[in-house]
Amino acid sequence: MSAADLLPLLRGLTWTVALTAGAFLIGAVLGVPLLAARQSRLWPLRFLAMTAIQIVRAIPPILWLFIIFFGLGMGVMPISPFNAALMGLGLIAAANMAEIYRGAVASIHFGQWEASAALDLGRWSILRDIVAPQAFRVALPSAASYLIGLMKETAVASTIGVAELAYQGNQLSQLTFRGLEVFALVGLFYVLLSLPIAWLSRVADGHLRAKVAR
Amino acid sequence: MFPTQDEISTWLPELLGGLSISLQVTALSLLIGIPFGLVLALGVLAKSRSLKGISLFLVEVGRGAPALVLLQFIYFGLPTTGLTLGSFSAAIIALAWNTGAYTSEIIRASLQSVAHGQREAAEALGLNRFDELRYVLLPQGLRVALPALLGFSILIFQGTSLCFTIALPELVSRAYEIGSTTFRYFPALLAAGVLYAAISIPAALLVNHVEKRAGLYAQR
Numbered sequence: 356m357s358a359a360d361l362l363p364l365l366r367g368l369t370w371t372v373a374l375t376a377g378a379f380l381i382g383a384v385l386g387v388p389l390l391a392a393r394q395s396r397l398w399p400l401r402f403l404a405m406t407a408i409q410i411v412r413a414i415p416p417i418l419w420l421f422i423i424f425f426g427l428g429m430g431v432m433p434i435s436p437f438n439a440a441l442m443g444l445g446l447i448a449a450a451n452m453a454e455i456y457r458g459a460v461a462s463i464h465f466g467q468w469e470a471s472a473a474l475d476l477g478r479w480s481i482l483r484d485i486v487a488p489q490a491f492r493v494a495l496p497s498a499a500s501y502l503i504g505l506m507k508e509t510a511v512a513s514t515i516g517v518a519e520l521a522y523q524g525n526q527l528s529q530l531t532f533r534g535l536e537v538f539a540l541v542g543l544f545y546v547l548l549s550l551p552i553a554w555l556s557r558v559a560d561g562h563l564r565a566k567v568a569r
Numbered sequence: 570m571f572p573t574q575d576e577i578s579t580w581l582p583e584l585l586g587g588l589s590i591s592l593q594v595t596a597l598s599l600l601i602g603i604p605f606g607l608v609l610a611l612g613v614l615a616k617s618r619s620l621k622g623i624s625l626f627l628v629e630v631g632r633g634a635p636a637l638v639l640l641q642f643i644y645f646g647l648p649t650t651g652l653t654l655g656s657f658s659a660a661i662i663a664l665a666w667n668t669g670a671y672t673s674e675i676i677r678a679s680l681q682s683v684a685h686g687q688r689e690a691a692e693a694l695g696l697n698r699f700d701e702l703r704y705v706l707l708p709q710g711l712r713v714a715l716p717a718l719l720g721f722s723i724l725i726f727q728g729t730s731l732c733f734t735i736a737l738p739e740l741v742s743r744a745y746e747i748g749s750t751t752f753r754y755f756p757a758l759l760a761a762g763v764l765y766a767a768i769s770i771p772a773a774l775l776v777n778h779v780e781k782r783a784g785l786y787a788q789r
Contacts (some may be wrong), residue, residue: 426755
């Protein structure tokens with residue numbers, strides 16, 4: 356394998372990063388209203404959100420991508436592979452992030468809610484000023500490990516033809532007949548990609564911890 | 570949009586056949602993978618440097634690389650060394666490796682969660698290393714690990730869908746095939762989704778239940 360062979364892998368790397376970042380962003384944003392619905396006082400809304408989260412998590416990512424790319428793409432509206440992957444993985448990320456947020460909010464001591472009520476803060480103010488900043492710190496490590504998991508999950512996008520890392524690896528192995536080295540290299544790239552995420556998470560966690568534990 | 574009654578009755582045998590393969594791969598991967606995870610966990614905890622190194626390498630690669638890449642590495646990569654595997658055995662080796670790597674972390678954490686006094690007491694009673702593990706650490710550790718292991722089993726069941734890429738005729742492959750011959754992609758894939766959900770959702774509820782029970786046990 357020559358250096359020129361590495362070029363497609365590096366191009367694939369950028370698509371993997373773009374897909375991971377995009378899907379995570381969608382999930383992190385959509386997870387908030389989903390959690391709000393999940394914790395709503397109206398039971399139909401609560402039930403609906405719970406069912407949606409369960410269903411999204413019950414179906415494998417590859418099948419979601421197929422349902423969106425082939426199912427919707429062929430029948431309803433044409434959709435590009437990248438957008439289909441972004442939609443599918445974003446959907447899955449939203450369900451998982453909602454669960455991570457829920458765990459974080461549940462970990463806030465109920466004394467915090469009581470104290471906020473005693474101070475006569477409004478519902479919005481309690482969430483924004485008291486609960487969210489504390490929950491954010493709790494959610495950060497789980498969100499980071501989920502981000503690493505999501506990054507590996509983006510490999511399934513290769514099945515619908517998104518030219519990301521696993522796809523390029525596949526092409527390269529067929530071209531060079533050296534599957535062993537190529538796939539080992541692809542695996543290594545995924546491991547290397549997860550290192551900065553883990554490192555950033557540790558640094559951020561350290562900073563946030565230092566802010567509280569004085 | 571949705572499959573008709575006729576379609577369901579013609580597709581169902583095909584899809585159920587696929588589901589059965591998915592379940593077989595899941596069961597075999599877990600049967601091989603979880604004991605492998607225990608071995609890896611003990612390897613990582615071992616004093617011997619080389620043993621520790623090999624175990625750590627297998628765990629880090631099995632967890633760090635996507636399952637899809639492991640699968641393709643074994644199915645498309647190994648033949649270049651002269652070792653050609655069928656898609657079924659390649660699927661089981663890759664997913665068992667993946668299972669071993671993840672469960673080794675779960676099992677290691679659970680073994681370390683057993684109170685230190687238990688280990689000292691076992692030594693004081695003169696139990697050898699194997700008996701200490703067999704009668705003291707595992708019974709207590711595995712109880713802690715159970716909910717996480719069950720939760721992981723659901724993920725492996727869903728992970729079998731990746732075997733689509735190595736042409737194993739499991740559930741997703743069958744649904745895709747039906748879609749490509751009838752051009753009714755959406756209904757066929759939806760039917761497969763319903764079958765996945767029919768297993769994953771009750772299993773997830775069961776895991777929740779076990780988690781609560783295990784929590785109660787720990788509180789006593």
